[in-house]
Each structure stands twice: as C-alpha cells, then as structure tokens.
Amino acid sequence: MSPLEFLTDLVNPDLAFLPKALAVAVMSSLVCGVVGCYVVLRGMAFIGDAVAHAVFPGLAVAFVVSGNLVVGGTVAGIITAVLVALFSQNRRLKEDSVIGVFFAASFALGIVIIAQAPGYAGSLQQFLFGSIVGIPTSDLYVVGVTGLVVLAALFALHKELVTISLDRESARALGVPVFWLDLVLYVLITLAVVMSVQTIGNILVLALLVTPAATARLLTDRLGVMMALAPAVGGFSALAGVYVSWSWDLPTGGTIVLVLTAAFLGAFFLSPRQGLLARVAARRAERSLSPTLPATGDPR
Amino acid sequence: MSATTEHGTSAAPRERVASALVVDDLHVALGGRPVLTGATLRVAEGELLGLIGPNGAGKTTLLRTTLGLVQPTGGAITVGGRPVRPGRVPVGYVPQRHEFAWDFPVSVAGTVMTGLTGSLGLFRRPRVADWEAVADALERVQMTALAERPVGQLSGGQRQRVLVARALALRPTVLLLDEPFTGLDLPTQELLADLFAGLAHEGRAVVMTTHDILGALDICDRIALLNRTIVAEGTPAQLADDPQAWMAAFGVGPDSALLRVLKAAA
Numbered sequence: 001m002s003p004l005e006f007l008t009d010l011v012n013p014d015l016a017f018l019p020k021a022l023a024v025a026v027m028s029s030l031v032c033g034v035v036g037c038y039v040v041l042r043g044m045a046f047i048g049d050a051v052a053h054a055v056f057p058g059l060a061v062a063f064v065v066s067g068n069l070v071v072g073g074t075v076a077g078i079i080t081a082v083l084v085a086l087f088s089q090n091r092r093l094k095e096d097s098v099i100g101v102f103f104a105a106s107f108a109l110g111i112v113i114i115a116q117a118p119g120y121a122g123s124l125q126q127f128l129f130g131s132i133v134g135i136p137t138s139d140l141y142v143v144g145v146t147g148l149v150v151l152a153a154l155f156a157l158h159k160e161l162v163t164i165s166l167d168r169e170s171a172r173a174l175g176v177p178v179f180w181l182d183l184v185l186y187v188l189i190t191l192a193v194v195m196s197v198q199t200i201g202n203i204l205v206l207a208l209l210v211t212p213a214a215t216a217r218l219l220t221d222r223l224g225v226m227m228a229l230a231p232a233v234g235g236f237s238a239l240a241g242v243y244v245s246w247s248w249d250l251p252t253g254g255t256i257v258l259v260l261t262a263a264f265l266g267a268f269f270l271s272p273r274q275g276l277l278a279r280v281a282a283r284r285a286e287r288s289l290s291p292t293l294p295a296t297g298d299p300r
Numbered sequence: 301m302s303a304t305t306e307h308g309t310s311a312a313p314r315e316r317v318a319s320a321l322v323v324d325d326l327h328v329a330l331g332g333r334p335v336l337t338g339a340t341l342r343v344a345e346g347e348l349l350g351l352i353g354p355n356g357a358g359k360t361t362l363l364r365t366t367l368g369l370v371q372p373t374g375g376a377i378t379v380g381g382r383p384v385r386p387g388r389v390p391v392g393y394v395p396q397r398h399e400f401a402w403d404f405p406v407s408v409a410g411t412v413m414t415g416l417t418g419s420l421g422l423f424r425r426p427r428v429a430d431w432e433a434v435a436d437a438l439e440r441v442q443m444t445a446l447a448e449r450p451v452g453q454l455s456g457g458q459r460q461r462v463l464v465a466r467a468l469a470l471r472p473t474v475l476l477l478d479e480p481f482t483g484l485d486l487p488t489q490e491l492l493a494d495l496f497a498g499l500a501h502e503g504r505a506v507v508m509t510t511h512d513i514l515g516a517l518d519i520c521d522r523i524a525l526l527n528r529t530i531v532a533e534g535t536p537a538q539l540a541d542d543p544q545a546w547m548a549a550f551g552v553g554p555d556s557a558l559l560r561v562l563k564a565a566a
Contacts, residue, residue: 041401041403157422159417167395169393170399172386173368173393174415222407223406
C-alpha cells in the first residue's frame with residue numbers, strides 16, 4: 001500500500017477508527033519519549049516494565065465492570081508505584097527485588113480478575129498485544145489531556161528532576177524533596193504507560209519508554225536535545241508502525257516496536273560521533289597515521 | 301591559627317576566632333547502633349580542617365549530620381549559630397566523586413546550576429543573578445573554559461572541581477569535602493589541595509575527610525582524629541608528634557607502619 005492510499009484510508013469515514021488509533025499511538029509515543037529520557041538516564045528500565053505490568057489489574061477491573069480503562073490503569077499503577085517507593089525504604093532489600101515482588105503480584109491479580117469476565121481470552125490478547133480497533137472518541141481526549149499534564153509536570157519540575165538524577169545525597173542536602181519527586185516521576189511514568197497500553201499492548205509498552213530515549217542518547221550529549229529527539233523518534237516510529245501494520249495487516253504494537261528498534265540500530269551504527277562505524281573509521285585513520293610516529297611511546 | 305596546646309577538649313584561645321561550625325557533644329545512632337558518641341569540634345572561618353579516622357569511624361555520619369540529613373540523638377550542630385536543616389543553612393557539600401551520575405547528558409555549567417535548585421524553589425527558573433553565581437563558582441575553580449563541556453568528558457580532577465563549584469554556587473560559609481583526593485594522581489591532588497586551602501583562607505570553614513594522612517598533614521591548618529568521638533585535634537605539627545593519639549584513633553600498636561610514616565613526616 002502506498003503512503004497516498006494510507007492517507008486516503010485515514011480520511012475515509014468508514015475507517016474512522018484508523019485516524020483515532022494513529023493519533024493515540026503518536027501522542028503516546030511523544031509523551032513516552034520525553035518521560036523515557038529519565039527512564040533511560042536513571043537506569044529505570046525495570047521500573048518502567050514493572051509499571052507496565054502493574055497497570056494490568058486496574059485495566060482488568062475496568063474491563064470487568066465496564067469502566068474507563070485509563071482511570072483503572074492509572075489507579076492500579078499509582079498504587080503499585082507508591083507500594084514500591086514505601087517498601088524500598090527498607091534498607092535490607094534492594095529496590096529491584098521489591099519491584100520484582102509487586103510487579104509479578106499485580107500482574108497475577110490482573111489475570112485472576114480478568115478471568116471473571118466471560119470469554120476473556122480475546123480481551124486478554126488485546127491487553128497484552130494492543131489493538132487499533134475500538135478506541136472510543138472519548139479516549140482521544142483523555143489521552144490528549146493526560147499527555148499534556150505529563151509534559152507540563154516534566155517541564156515544571158525539570159531542574160528538580162535533573163538535580164535528584166545527578167546526585168541524590170547532595171539534592172537532599174539542598175533541601176530538595178527527593179522522595180516526593182521520585183514518587184511524582186513514578187506517577188508520570190505510570191500515566192505515560194496507561195496512555196499507551198491500548199494501542200501498543202502491555203508487553204511492548206516498555207519499548208516506547210526505552211527505545212526512543214536510548215536512540216536519542218546515542219545521538220547527543222545534551223539533555224534538552226535528547227528530550228526533543230526522543231519524542232521525534234517515537235512519534236515518527238508510531239506513524240511508520242501504524243502504516244506498516246495497516247498495509248500488511250500486521251499487529252500494530254509489533255510493527256511500531258520493530259520500527260523503533262530499526263531506528264535504534266541505525267543510531268547505534270551510524271551516529272556521527274559515537275556510532276560503531278564512526279569509531280571503526282577513526283581507529284583506521286589513526287592506524288594509517290601511526291607509521292609516521294616514532295615506534296615507542298604514547299602516540300598521543 | 302587557632303591551635304590548641306593539647307589535644308582533647310577545646311581551649312580558651314580558639315574562642316577568640318569566630319567559629320563557623322560548632323559540633324557540640326554530638327551523639328548519633330544509626331539503626332539503634334551508636335555511631336558517634338560525644339563528638340565535639342569547632343571549625344573557624346578561614347580554617348582548613350582535616351578529618352581523619354579509620355573506616356567506620358563515623359566520618360561520613362558526621363558530615364551527613366552536619367548537612368541535617370541525620371538527626372542526632374544528643375548534642376547539636378550549629379552553623380553560624382543556627383541549627384542545621386537541609387537547604388536552610390549555607391553548608392556546601394562535595395560528595396565523593398562516585399556518588400555523581402557522570403554519564404548524565406548535562407554540561408559543566410548546568411551541573412553547577414543544580415547547586416541552586418533548593419534555594420530557587422519549585423517552579424522558579426534561574427535568573428541573571430543565579431547564572432552570575434554559577435559563573436563566579438566556575439571562575440573560582442578555574443573551569444570557566446570548560447563550562448559548556450558535557451561532564452562525562454572530564455578528567456577526575458576536573459570532575460572534582462565541578463563538584464566543588466556546584467557547592468560554591470550557594471556561596472556557603474561552611475564547605476564539607478568527602479574524600480576529595482581518592483583515586484587522583486599526586487599532581488592533581490596538589491592542585492586541588494591548593495584550591496581547598498585557598499577556599500578556606502578566603503574566609504570559609506572547610507572540613508575535608510581523607511585517608512591521605514601525609515597530604516592532610518601537609519595542607520591542613522588543623523587535624524581532627526575521629527573514631528566514634530574526636531580522639532585528638534591539633535595542628536599537623538602537634539599531631540605528627542603525638543603517636544599515642546594515632547594509636548588510639550586507629551587502634552594500632554606502637555610498631556605500626558602508620559607511626560613510622562608519621563615519624564618520617566614530623
């Protein structure tokens with residue numbers, strides 16, 4: 001299918017679900033891209049994965065009682081985030097163990113809850129792998145507003161979040177409320193995940209958080225640039241992923257993540273300064289110069 | 301300088317100099333275990349004090365209590381006469397280098413600006429005066445030329461300077477340095493030692509923990525030996541001549557290499 005045909009389908013009133021799915025996928029990727037910068041820089045990938053799983057019982061409850069999925073997922077994710085933050089205060093256990101306990105527990109709870117719904121197997125698959133059909137128009141607004149809230153909070157707390165990411169002890173000494181800021185960051189990650197779960201699915205949402213930010217990190221040493229590049233990579237990949245998915249009738253979550261991964265690999269090999277190819281070229285240039293230098297001593 | 305004639309309790313001459321930092325009969329317990337018991341210490345403005353003691357002696361705990369991050373179970377710490385509270389009293393803190401996330405994509409100037417995060421307050425952006433404070437701090441540690449460089453590209457000595465500049469951005473009267481020399485080569489240590497002595501002699505009270513005993517004897521105005529409490533304090537010359545104090549602080553016998561090194565330095 002050519003991009004032009006894709007455009008035609010997007011404006012086709014019979015296929016109204018398609019532009020909605022595209023809008024939700026792109027908005028989720030933009031927000032996840034920005035939040036994901038902290039996930040990548042602070043080594044929180046495991047927490048991101050945990051939050052993605054932790055929203056599941058909330059989605060299950062909302063599904064069983066026919067409530068709003070975004071609200072249900074957010075509540076469950078935040079409860080888990082608070083539990084992790086509180087239990088992590090215990091010095092004897094490292095945070096990753098606490099996260100491991102609670103993320104498996106909430107996923108287990110979700111499975112038990114969703115089994116109460118008749119014919120749950122189909123919906124389970126939708127939750128796990130995402131779907132582009134059946135997104136109500138109201139969700140468009142919920143996702144848009146949630147995304148704006150997350151971005152506004154990140155913008156407002158930028159200097160505090162950078163300060164605690166650099167060095168927690170010094171931040172505490174400056175009177176910066178480290179615990180509360182950690183909690184806010186968990187909540188923002190949760191909101192970004194919940195926004196994204198419907199289209200991309202529970203399992204793959206981690207890629208939206210981590211891959212665009214990791215790609216951007218390979219390309220820059222400036223946080224501001226990274227926070228602009230990551231959502232750009234994410235948003236473009238969402239667009240391309242939905243296009244590929246629609247054209248070849250493939251699962252949307254899968255195609256978005258594969259496009260993201262291609263972008264990451266491209267940056268890894270082709271980044272002008274840190275990329276593998278640039279480094280190999282630099283080494284070769286150095287080697288071709290070395291015969292002109294004295295045989296002993298440091299060439300630098 | 302405000303030296304005591306004997307190690308031990310504070311003597312009359314020192315009270316003539318303004319004490320920027322006063323640690324008074326400090327007791328601290330961590331997890332129910334006593335870590336500091338009755339530590340008493342005064343550091344005057346313009347003085348570089350070396351805090352020396354074995355691992356687990358309570359050096360870091362003393363620094364953290366001075367920052368207001370640990371609540372004492374007894375006694376008190378005051379800075380300029382006021383009790384310490386995080387973000388309320390101008391104490392600059394320079395942590396050990398490995399405490400900092402050097403792989404974070406932030407510039408030298410951006411890092412120094414984070415030293416003002418607490419005083420700026422929520423939702424406030426830095427203004428001209430704040431960037432001037434950052435520029436002054438960078439100038440003071442001679443890092444102005446590298447202000448825009450990502451911190452990940454700095455050498456060990458440059459990283460230490462960035463951390464010092466971040467602490468200076470608040471214009472503190474008391475500066476705490478946690479093992480600033482660890483892992484640095486000797487020429488770099490010497491340059492930093494000059495910087496620390498200069499910072500002190502401009503009128504700040506500077507406290508430095510270190511395991512580099514010879515270096516501390518060389519540059520510090522005064523040395524305090526810590527092991528749960530202040531075992532001894534005095535000028536480097538006084539302490540180098542007092543093997544008993546070192547044996548008590550480090551729990552070593554009279555045939556220890558530590559004492560031979562001290563004798564060689566005296």
